[in-house]
Amino acid sequence: MSIVERSYIGTYVDYxxxxxxxxxxxxxxxxxxxxxxxxxxxxxxxxxQRIKVKLNQVQKSADKTLPAYVIVVEFGQPKAKIVKDxxxx
Amino acid sequence: xxxPYKVLHDKAMEFVDESKLAKMEGNESAAxxxxxxxxxxxxxxxxxxxxxxxxxxxxxxxxxxAAYLAYESGYLLDALQFTLLGLAGEPPIYIKExxxxxxxxxxxxxxxxxxxxxxxxxxxxxxxITVEDETSQxxxxxxxxxxxxxxxxxNYWSAKVAIDAKVTNTGVVLLEKIRVAA
Numbered sequence: 511m512s513i514v515e516r517s518y519i520g521t522y523v524d525y526x527x528x529x530x531x532x533x534x535x536x537x538x539x540x541x542x543x544x545x546x547x548x549x550x551x552x553x554x555x556x557x558x559q560r561i562k563v564k565l566n567q568v569q570k571s572a573d574k575t576l577p578a579y580v581i582v583v584e585f586g587q588p589k590a591k592i593v594k595d596x597x598x599x
Numbered sequence: 600x601x602x603p604y605k606v607l608h609d610k611a612m613e614f615v616d617e618s619k620l621a622k623m624e625g626n627e628s629a630a631x632x633x634x635x636x637x638x639x640x641x642x643x644x645x646x647x648x649x650x651x652x653x654x655x656x657x658x659x660x661x662x663x664x665a666a667y668l669a670y671e672s673g674y675l676l677d678a679l680q681f682t683l684l685g686l687a688g689e690p691p692i693y694i695k696e697x698x699x700x701x702x703x704x705x706x707x708x709x710x711x712x713x714x715x716x717x718x719x720x721x722x723x724x725x726x727x728i729t730v731e732d733e734t735s736q737x738x739x740x741x742x743x744x745x746x747x748x749x750x751x752x753x754n755y756w757s758a759k760v761a762i763d764a765k766v767t768n769t770g771v772v773l774l775e776k777i778r779v780a781a
Binding site: 515516517518519520523524526531534535536537539542571572573575576 | 671
């Protein structure tokens with residue numbers, strides 16, 4: 511599974527994970543992906559706090575038909591964390 | 600090979616990236632200009648993506664993307680048209696939620712639409728007039744009642760007009776009132 515599409519939604523970009531067709535002309539969506547970044551982690555702005563914020567955003571949707579993942583990247587070290595929204599399938 | 604609508608969409612997303620970079624650099628004017636370019640490309644991508652089992656997910660993504668790009672660019676009539684086009688079909692639930700949220704924002708911002716611009720063309724066969732909005736330079740096709748088209752052409756041809764319009768749930772712009780702009 512890889513990023514097969516992205517699209518604009520206001521101030522952020524929505525990523526779709528899935529599989530491309532053999533001829534590379536269309537894709538089958540398999541999951542949604544939210545990506546967020548932090549310049550440098552501080553006690554008040556940690557990866558885990560950002561993950562929580564993003565999961566809350568994702569969980570507002572009534573659509574549980576596609577699994578949703580959240581990735582937060584911290585550019586200070588750098589490091590990253592990926593979690594799956596457990597309320598989705 | 601990528602289909603043409605996908606090439607247009609990818610290019611639109613590149614302009615979105617450029618817009619974000621320009622904004623980070625404090626260049627608001629360039630950011631706005633890149634976002635407008637992104638909208639025009641995304642509009643084309645959304646309208647030309649075929650509607651079939653393999654491409655419908657992408658088509659709804661592009662329609663929503665075009666609607667939000669129009670909204671952020673200040674093209675509120677286009678934003679409403681793309682929102683309604685998306686909602687007229689059967690989008691994935693989460694895209695439907697996002698389109699409904701945009702529809703609410705648009706109604707809060709501007710319940711009725713008014714265009715001021717130059718009346719440039721008329722198509723008597725299809726009862727459509729063309730008006731170029733003076734603010735955005737966008738060209739709008741407006742459906743007019745059959746019995747009014749001759750009179751409209753006679754009275755307003757090549758004049759600067761003010762138009763009240765409403766948008767149907769399939770995205771067609773319908774004329775409500777037309778008058779010479781002050």
